[in-house]
Amino acid sequence: MHLHTRSISICLAIFIAFTGTALAAGPENEKCMACHGSAEIKSSSIRRVYIDPARFASTTHAIVGCTSCHDRVSSGHPGDSYIPPKATCGECHGPVHDEYAKSVHAPKARCNDCHNPHDARLPASMSGEDINRTCARCHDTRKTIQSHAKWLPQADLHIDSLLCITCHTGSKDYVIIMSIESRLPGSGTEFKTAGYEELAGLTRGEDIRRLIDLNGDNIVSLAELRAFNHQLRGKNMRLWGMMTPEIVTHSYQILNNRWDCSFCHASGPKAMQKSFISFPEKNGGFTRLSVEKGAILDILYGTPDFYMLGTTRSTALNIIGALIVAAGLSFPVAHGFFRFLTRKNRKESNHEA
Amino acid sequence: MKHKEMMYMTPLPVRIWHWLNAFGIVTLCITGIQIRFPDYINIFGAYKAAIRLHNTAGVVVSISYMLWLVYYLIVARSLIKLYVPTVKDLTSGIFRQAYFYFLAYFVGQPNPHHSTPESKFNPMQKAAYLVIMFILLPLVIASGVLLMYVAPLRELLMLLGGIKILVGTHFLLACCFTAFLFVHIYLATLGHTPLAHFKPMWNGWEEETVEDDAPEKTTEITKPEIGISSTEKQG
Ligand code: HEM
Numbered sequence: 289m290h291l292h293t294r295s296i297s298i299c300l301a302i303f304i305a306f307t308g309t310a311l312a313a314g315p316e317n318e319k320c321m322a323c324h325g326s327a328e329i330k331s332s333s334i335r336r337v338y339i340d341p342a343r344f345a346s347t348t349h350a351i352v353g354c355t356s357c358h359d360r361v362s363s364g365h366p367g368d369s370y371i372p373p374k375a376t377c378g379e380c381h382g383p384v385h386d387e388y389a390k391s392v393h394a395p396k397a398r399c400n401d402c403h404n405p406h407d408a409r410l411p412a413s414m415s416g417e418d419i420n421r422t423c424a425r426c427h428d429t430r431k432t433i434q435s436h437a438k439w440l441p442q443a444d445l446h447i448d449s450l451l452c453i454t455c456h457t458g459s460k461d462y463v464i465i466m467s468i469e470s471r472l473p474g475s476g477t478e479f480k481t482a483g484y485e486e487l488a489g490l491t492r493g494e495d496i497r498r499l500i501d502l503n504g505d506n507i508v509s510l511a512e513l514r515a516f517n518h519q520l521r522g523k524n525m526r527l528w529g530m531m532t533p534e535i536v537t538h539s540y541q542i543l544n545n546r547w548d549c550s551f552c553h554a555s556g557p558k559a560m561q562k563s564f565i566s567f568p569e570k571n572g573g574f575t576r577l578s579v580e581k582g583a584i585l586d587i588l589y590g591t592p593d594f595y596m597l598g599t600t601r602s603t604a605l606n607i608i609g610a611l612i613v614a615a616g617l618s619f620p621v622a623h624g625f626f627r628f629l630t631r632k633n634r635k636e637s638n639h640e641a
Numbered sequence: 642m643k644h645k646e647m648m649y650m651t652p653l654p655v656r657i658w659h660w661l662n663a664f665g666i667v668t669l670c671i672t673g674i675q676i677r678f679p680d681y682i683n684i685f686g687a688y689k690a691a692i693r694l695h696n697t698a699g700v701v702v703s704i705s706y707m708l709w710l711v712y713y714l715i716v717a718r719s720l721i722k723l724y725v726p727t728v729k730d731l732t733s734g735i736f737r738q739a740y741f742y743f744l745a746y747f748v749g750q751p752n753p754h755h756s757t758p759e760s761k762f763n764p765m766q767k768a769a770y771l772v773i774m775f776i777l778l779p780l781v782i783a784s785g786v787l788l789m790y791v792a793p794l795r796e797l798l799m800l801l802g803g804i805k806i807l808v809g810t811h812f813l814l815a816c817c818f819t820a821f822l823f824v825h826i827y828l829a830t831l832g833h834t835p836l837a838h839f840k841p842m843w844n845g846w847e848e849e850t851v852e853d854d855a856p857e858k859t860t861e862i863t864k865p866e867i868g869i870s871s872t873e874k875q876g
Contacts, residue, residue, distance in 0.1 A: 293718045313859040371807070373804035398847065427811070441689065441692055441693070441696075442789075442791060443789075444791065444792035444793070445791045445792040519658050526799070548687065548688070549687070549688035549692070550679050550687075550688045553679055553688055554680045554688065565864055583751035591803060591805070592803030592804070592805050593798075593799065593804055593805075593807065594804070594805075595804045595805050595808050597677075598676060598677060598678070598679040598688070599675060599801065601677055601812075602805075602809065603677075605809050605812060605813065608813065608816075609812055609813055609815075609816035610816075612813065612817055612819075612820050613816050613819045613820050613823075615820055615821045616819060616820020616821060616822070616823040616824055617820070619824045619827065620823050620826075623742070623827065624827065626747050627746075628746070629747075630747040630748070630749075633747060633748050633749035634746075634749045635749075
C-alpha cells in the first residue's frame, strides 16, 4: 500500500506541476543543484555526484524532484556522514518492475545499470544510437555482431539498423525512426547521430526541424524528404533509418520468432507505413516528427539508404519488372503460335530452318 | 544427295560454363522471387534458406562467368570474333535475321545464317549475347556482390546513390534475365529439330545435313573421325 500512496502523491505532484499551479519540485531541486550541478563538483574528485542540470531539468524525473527519491537529506548534508537514501525504481514503476523481474535478464542487470535516474527519458526522446548504447555498456557491439552472425545473415547490417530491444522484447508493432547522421570530413567511415549544435549551425538559429519540415506543418512530406536527401548529397551526412518497437517493454527474452527472418521480412509493405524523423534537442533529448505515410517505400528518394528486403519493395518497380518479364514471355507464345499454324510450310519446302 | 556432317561447336569449358550458368540463373530467379515477395511466395521453406541458396547460386554464376571469360578471352581467343557483331551485321545482318524470324521462317525459307564453329551466332544472337554477357551479367554480378556485403561496402553504395537504387537495378536486371530466358530457350528450339541446338550444348557436336555437291563456303568443318576441334586449330 505504501507503494500506491507514493505513486498517487507523485501523480498529483506532476499534475500540479503540469497545470502550473505550483512548481512543486522546482525550488527544492535548485537547492540541491547549487552543489550537485556546479562546475566545481564536475571538475572535482567527487565527480560521480555531479548531475548535468540542463539534461536533468528536461526529464520527467525533474518534476518528481530530488527529494521524492532522496527523502531525508540531513540538514548537515554533506558534512555529516549520513548518506541520503535512494528510492528504488519499483516503488513508482510497479508494472515495469514486475515485468522485468520475470524476464531472463532480471538477474543480469538492475534498472540503474541501463538507466541513469537523472537522465531518464522516454524512448521517443532518445536516438536509436543512444538506446543501443544502453546495451553496449555490457554487450560489446563487435562481439554481439560475431555471436549473431552465426545464424543471422549480414549481422553487421542488422545490428546497425535495428535496436537490440526490437528483437529482445515483445513489442507487436514497429516503426522506422530516421535520424540525421554526420561525420567529420575525412574521419573514416563512422557516422554519428548529429547533435543539436551542429544542426542549429545549418539553420542559423531557426528551429532545426525546419531543415526537413520546410513549411513547418509538423509533418514531413515525401517531397520535403526528397529535397532534404538531395541536399545531403556529398555533405558527409545521411538519414539513417532504424526499426524500432512502437512500445518498449521490459520482457527481455530470446524470441523464437526472431530466428525466423520472415517475422520481419515477410510482413509486407503495409507494415512499413509509419516512420518518424528524430531531431536532437538542446538538452540531450530528441523529438520525433511524423513522416508522410509510406515514405519508406518510395523507390528513389524517400530513404535512399534504408531498404528492408521483402518488405520495402516499390510497387512501381514491380510493375516495370512484370512488364519486362511479360514482354519476354510474349515472344515464345506469339512466335510459337504462328509456328504451329505454319508448320506445313516448313515441311513442304523441305528446308530446315 | 545429302549426307550428314558433324561439327564440334561447343568446347567443353563453354558447356560447363553454360550449364552452371543456366542452373545458377534459374535458381537465382526462383529464389529471387521468394526473397522479394516472401509474403506471397514460399518455395524453399525458411526465408534464410532462400537467401543462402540465392547467395550460393550467385557465387556459382560469378565463378562460371570468370571461366567463360578466361576461356574465350585467353584460351580460345575467339571472344571478339564470335560475340562482337561486325559493321555488316549491324547494318544489314540483324535486319535479315529479324526478317527471317518474324516472316521468312513461317513461310518455310531457310535461315540466312549458317552456324560454324568460327561463326556460331547469327547477328541477332551476337547482339543479344553481347549485351547479356558484357553488360547485364557483369552488372547483375556487381550489384549482387554489393548486396551481399551491404555494411562493409556502404561507402560504395552511397556513391552509387544508396541501397534502394542498387536493389532496384538488381531487380530490373533479374527481370531482364527472366525475359531473356524465355526467348533464349524458345529460340534454341528453332533448329532443324527442336533439340538440334541443345545437343551441341550438351556433347559439343552439331549434326548437320549438307548437299554433297554444294560445298560449304566455310572450310574448317571438322569431321568427327578426325576428332579435333576447330578451336584447337585456331590456337
Ligand atoms: C540466363 C541464363 C543463360 C545465359 C546468359 C545463356 C547464354 C547463352 C550463350 C551466351 C550461348 C552461346 C554459347 C556459346 O558460346 O556457344 C548460349 C547457348 C545456348 N543456350 Fe543458353 N544461356 C542461359 C540459359 C540457358 C538455359 C536455361 C537453357 C536451356 C534450358 C539454355 C540453352 C541454350 C542452348 C540450347 C544454346 C545453344 C543454342 C544457341 O547458341 O543459341 N540456355 N546460351
